[in-house]
Amino acid sequence: MKEVTIGIDIGGTFTKFGCIDINGKSYNNGVISTDQYDDIHAYIKDLHDEIRKCIQSANEELDIKGIGIGAPNSNYYTGQIEHAANLNWKGKVPIVDIVKQYFRDIPVLLTNDANAAALGEMVFGNARDMKNFIVITLGTGLGSGLVVNGQLVYGHDGFAGELGHVMVKEGGRLSGFGLRGSLETYVSATGIKRTAFALLADTNEESILQDFSYRELTSEDIYNAAMAGDNVAKQCFEYTAEILGKSLANTVAHTSPEAIFLFGGLAKAGDMIIKPAKKYMEEHLIPAFKNKVQIMPSGLLDQNVAVLGASALAWNDITQ
């Protein structure tokens, strides 16, 4: 019998899952729709059936030691998804309790995707020997998971680690919550696009980016333009990295992590974002913190970190 935990990643459109052993090896995996279910119970029933099928069709006999769920707006303490804008189920959804009805006597845990990514890094990735580190996920927005003393920081209410919403520019760009100057309005796939348009407005320089509409332009287009030598596109990365680096200096003053891991689309730009971010961070650190904190890509880039992280949430609970 191979011991595995089930990692479940609930996205707005699809739900992915995998059977993962303690070394991060996947023994089987699957996917079902998320958004075709208006009824959470019908959804969990079908998800359960698919997971059972998946286990039965694996090449080895699998022993499920735990289930970890990563989902937006998730509360680790209550086991509830709370007011998730991108899911059909409104209000507070006690998903852990519902999953437990189908998988009796198996521990079930829930957290959000950025926290799951941090646990994935700790259990399977580059933070295996670290007790104090941070994972930043750069997607449409900016998510984060903070680890202190070897434990994920949930805070008193289960919602800690929302670095995308720290204010970095007084009176700056408008965020989804009506706040101004939030980090994720600058540092994210959307943020770098906003920067591209701000720079295009400001410059007289010719740029490949002038061919794109706001709706069309992606962070990948900006990356490709920068790689092709486009100066405005390069400035987009420099500016994004400057804001990220300064903000990370403030974060270091809070928890003094050994390393900060970047994950997600923008992180794939590698040195184009990491080197200047590191430079600006160092410039804004007090001497006690200088030349101590690494910024590096996640060790799980190009892997299904959401499923691995959810699995790690369960493994972390078992092995502690």
Add this chain to the structure above:
Amino acid sequence: MKEVTIGIDIGGTFTKFGCIDINGKSYNNGVISTDQYDDIHAYIKDLHDEIRKCIQSANEELDIKGIGIGAPNSNYYTGQIEHAANLNWKGKVPIVDIVKQYFRDIPVLLTNDANAAALGEMVFGNARDMKNFIVITLGTGLGSGLVVNGQLVYGHDGFAGELGHVMVKEGGRLSGFGLRGSLETYVSATGIKRTAFALLADTNEESILQDFSYRELTSEDIYNAAMAGDNVAKQCFEYTAEILGKSLANTVAHTSPEAIFLFGGLAKAGDMIIKPAKKYMEEHLIPAFKNKVQIMPSGLLDQNVAVLGASALAWNDITQ
């Protein structure tokens, strides 16, 4: 036999100590000079002799369960005071090892004064039932101690929790480290004095504060002027609280504490600083954090929090 821990507070001029039981009751206390000793060994020898005398002269027989030391630039992990500008002993001073030579078989722990204040709040003060909270000490500078999951946040290097050095104003006031816009250049006894001078420079309004030189003016003078109805002095508190509140909103996004305790001279201004700080913090929080986080005065105001906190450092280690 009454079980106590010895709390030692090493300041630049004096070293204070006390024999404190688990309820925060002091059984005896004493003080020796700090700055008359150039030799750390002679200092610790005399400190030891004074502590022994203090124990012998107490009304009850005392059993020393541990020793906690609060000192500037202290590293909890290494037990060293590292490059403290205000102490005579330069470089790295292995003070825990030296103290252990005199108090054999007694656990000895070291941390900085703001961390000690946080532990004092947890063991003896208003955070006794809290697992996630923050203490801000408002003195000449701004110190902080962060508690997450019931543990003090030391970070990977022992220096976490330096909120006085987060940048709050791009290109703002110059700090001691040559950085610009650090929180403590606005929010501290020195910070509010700088604000007073900035406001006097900006206004045509008459103010009591116009009678003071920069060297003379204290935060207490500003407080007294504000209480007497001086409008500029009142604006000093409003501005200080605005910067504090906005910065605390960023801190809440990191660790989501249940409460933030203010300690030190400025904290004695009470509602004059706490009410507006709370208002500005709330305005800058995302909905997930709104109306959840209290800001309140330390439960140890007017007590010797430095000695209590150092004692709490030892008690916290014993009782865990």
